[in-house]
Amino acid sequence: MTDIFDELQWRGLVAQSTDEAALREALAEGPLTLYCGFDPTAPSLHFGNLVQLVVLRHFQRAGHRVICLVGGSTGLIGDPKPTSERVLKTKEQTAANVARIETLVQPFLDFDGDNPAILVDNLDWTASLTALDFLREVGKHFRVNQMIKKDAIATRLESNEGISYTEFSYQLLQGFDYLHLFREYGCTLQTGGSDQWGNLTAGVDLIHRAEGKAVHLLTTPLLTDAAGNKFGKSEGNAVWLSADMTSPYAFYQYFLNIEDASVASLLKVFTDRSPEEVAELERQVAEEPFRRAAQKTLAADITTLVHGAAATAAVQAASEALFGKGDLGGLDAQTLGDATSELPGAPVAVGTSVVDALVAVGLVDSRNSARRAIGEGGASLNNVKVTDPERVLGEDDFLHGTVAVIKRGRRNLAAARRA
RNA sequence: GGCAGGUUGUCCGAGCGGCCAAUGGAAACGGACUGUAAAUCCGUCGCGAGAGCUACGAAGGUUCGAAUCCUUCACCUGCCA
Known part of the structure; x- marks a missing residue:
């Protein structure tokens, strides 16, 4: 399986794309430049962002040039949620979040090698932009008629919550990012979650109008369990990637407890396991479910990816000791202390x-x-x-x-x- | 600026002067079962040992008594200017 698109598809990472045939062709022709944005709405990234990071990782390893964008400016505005208006974050908070996210992203991509990933902050090209220039150069390309049809916006317009002009403008800013990266880096693909489709297309339309060029999008599906609930909530809290917000132990345990019906699909999404390995683990789930081999593999692989091998080993040992048979009194002081x-x-x-x-x-x-x-x-x-x-x-x-x-x-x- | 409607516990949503810590649903949590899984069944779900306290956008007021009535303020929605 050498074709990146096929691989992503097999892994269940493709929800929707602009012109699939054209995108496949572009990918096959040689390395292209793509980006994915992360808004600093919190001091860490969470489960959902991990999906995007994994996608970028696959692309980089397939030889494409990856831009990781942190939304220092879009984070100040706020992506309209369908349910309610966001509370504005202060500039200081946002800047602090940006700094944390920039370091958090490091282990997932190679920022050095001969095909280094690029880290950018959209505040760099929007901070100095005046409102007048923005309205003239970006706003003029947008039709309000189209903007209000986007799902998130339409939902808000119908609800008794309404929507502020600030959040309404979000898609312009995000669209402008894509245009900027297209001009600066020749970026022709943006990836993101399927719930971002409306925002993502804003950029494609903008580039089409401003530059007359067609560029691509690729979205990942929302991951849900067998009952249709979103993954990524543990005890009602988000599963964060920062150790100080979700401990490696809790992180490992979260994945260890994934329901049987979903392990296989999460293995495909988050690990590098081959189709053969996944098939074998699926077989084990069916035949020896009590061993929970698939869950253990999943939990270990993801924890290693996010927190490193040492943390994983520690957390595995602790889980064994604490949940293993036998009473706790039987553990020696060292093991008990570590666990x-x-x-x-x-x-x-x-x-x-x-x-x-x-x-x-x-x-x-x-x-x-x-x-x-x-x-x-x-x-x-x-x-x-x-x-x-x-x-x-x-x-x-x-x-x-x-x-x-x-x-x-x-x-x-x-x-x-x-x- | 005017008129009308809205703001209830994690969320949705009843209540419209006492019987309301507040119907119902969802989520969540716990028990049984099993495998630290799912499904199912049962139970719990403001704080406090208890007396009681705090809560129904905010602040005042009327009343023996208010989430329920009045006043002002804030925010949201719609219509009109």
Whole structure:
């Protein structure tokens, strides 16, 4: 499988593209330049952005020139969400987010070699642009009649939320990025999530009008589980790529717990596994599901990609120790220490109630729900179910005198470290 | 600027003076089952041990008593200027 388009298609990374035949041809003719934008709406990138990074990675490895754009200016405006108006971020916040994202992106692409990826910030070419010039040079090419037909805009216009002029203008800015990169770098392909289609086409139209040239788009599908829900939420929180926002342990666990029905497709999307390897893992899911070989491979591969091999090894060992059979008391101090260091936790003093410990350690967010959890039989201490709501942590509960493992539900663990 | 409608818990959405911490749905969480999966069934779902406290855009007011009535403000929507 040498054809990049075929490969992306097999991996389930192609949702929609402009003129597929023309794009295939362009890709086959030789290296082209493409870009994908990331808006600094948060101090990190998340699961959804990971899909885009993986796509860029494939393109770079196939010999194409990749531009990674961080939206220092578009982030100040805000991409219209179909549901509601965004709250504007301050310039300082946005700049800080840009800086974080620029470093975050480094491991996914090769910025040095002989086909280096390029990192750009659209603030560089929009900051000095005056409103008048922008309206004259960019705005003149846009028809409001078309702009209001885009899904996100249309939805907002119909809702009682409305839309600000600021967000309405977003597509102009993003379109201008593509035009700029087309002029500066000869960029002729933009990739992005399928929900971005409306914004992406803005650039294609703009280039067509301003330069009379046809350029390409390629979008990735929204990844959903068997029930049609978006992936990328763990415990109601986004799965972030930054270790300080989603720990490598939580990150690994998220993928380890992917439902059977979805592992194969995620393996294709996120790992470099070949069709043969994926087929073999699928077979194992069907025949020996309890081994969860596919989930383990998926979790290990992605964690390695995002956090590196060392972090993966640590997190795998911790998972083995904490979820392996046998009671925790049997673990030696070293293993226990390493394993629990991967867990979220908090210092807890001898004599603290289990209720307070559950709260302190972050497994529940109020003492009420801690009590509820115990009442439901959903809390355990060192893998032993806690039934007495008055139970207090004693000396002996801190294994090796240092840490007690608190569990809520089947798979949420935290460490109560002796204060 | 005028007129009309709207703002409820994570989300959607009832309530229209006491019986409302607030119907219903979704999400989420827990238990049973299994495999740290899915489906299914059962349960929970503001804070507080409790008395109680805090909540229905914000601030005041009327009332024994307000999410429900009045006033002002903010924001949103529509129509008219």
